[in-house]
Amino acid sequence: MIRHTVAFTLKYPKGSPEEKAFLDATLHLVKIPGVQHFERLRQTSKKNRFDFGLSMEFSDREAYETYNNHPTHTAFIQQYWITGVEDFLETDYELYA
Amino acid sequence: MIRHTVAFTLKYPKGSPEEKAFLDATLHLVKIPGVQHFERLRQTSKKNRFDFGLSMEFSDREAYETYNNHPTHTAFIQQYWITGVEDFLETDYELYA
Numbered sequence: 554m555i556r557h558t559v560a561f562t563l564k565y566p567k568g569s570p571e572e573k574a575f576l577d578a579t580l581h582l583v584k585i586p587g588v589q590h591f592e593r594l595r596q597t598s599k600k601n602r603f604d605f606g607l608s609m610e611f612s613d614r615e616a617y618e619t620y621n622n623h624p625t626h627t628a629f630i631q632q633y634w635i636t637g638v639e640d641f642l643e644t645d646y647e648l649y650a
Numbered sequence: 651m652i653r654h655t656v657a658f659t660l661k662y663p664k665g666s667p668e669e670k671a672f673l674d675a676t677l678h679l680v681k682i683p684g685v686q687h688f689e690r691l692r693q694t695s696k697k698n699r700f701d702f703g704l705s706m707e708f709s710d711r712e713a714y715e716t717y718n719n720h721p722t723h724t725a726f727i728q729q730y731w732i733t734g735v736e737d738f739l740e741t742d743y744e745l746y747a
């Protein structure tokens with residue numbers, strides 16, 4: 554299992570239509586083969602600078618690569634991520650034991 | 651649901667007894683009332699500086715506060731976290747929709 558997460562902030566005002574459009578667009582990613590346990594998250598800790606998060610799981614590295622290279626993912630990056638995201642941090646987790 | 655996560659690096663060499671002792675000590679946290687879905691994680695993305703992660707869930711803010719103030723948690727922070735952790739980032743997530 555690989556859990557891919559990204560914490561991020563947007564360039565848009567909080568509660569704006571642009572914010573909602575961005576977060577709704579992330580739902581396209583759910584349809585990419587191999588994506589499991591997809592979650593849209595609010596980040597609420599004041600100990601970091603991020604407002605939102607996405608989390609998803611893949612069964613293995615191959616499924617993760619399939620996602621990364623899928624046209625739905627690359628289109629999302631081009632159309633929404635690059636223009637909308639102010640700052641982000643990605644993590645990839647596997648179970649330790 | 652609140653998912654509390656922390657990504658971190660240790661001051662100890664990779665694969666060292668000190669590293670294992672630290673990661674084993676995190677298992678004490680599982681016993682604190684209200685802790686759900688506790689996970690020890692390896693962080694494998696090269697896009698950040700962290701080697702490990704912990705993830706746990708609480709049903710609500712009150713359960714999270716109970717954990718934060720529990721003597722098992724504060725003892726772990728004093729005995730292991732402060733001396734062993736080089737760098738870390740905490741996130742608290744709630745479901746967006």
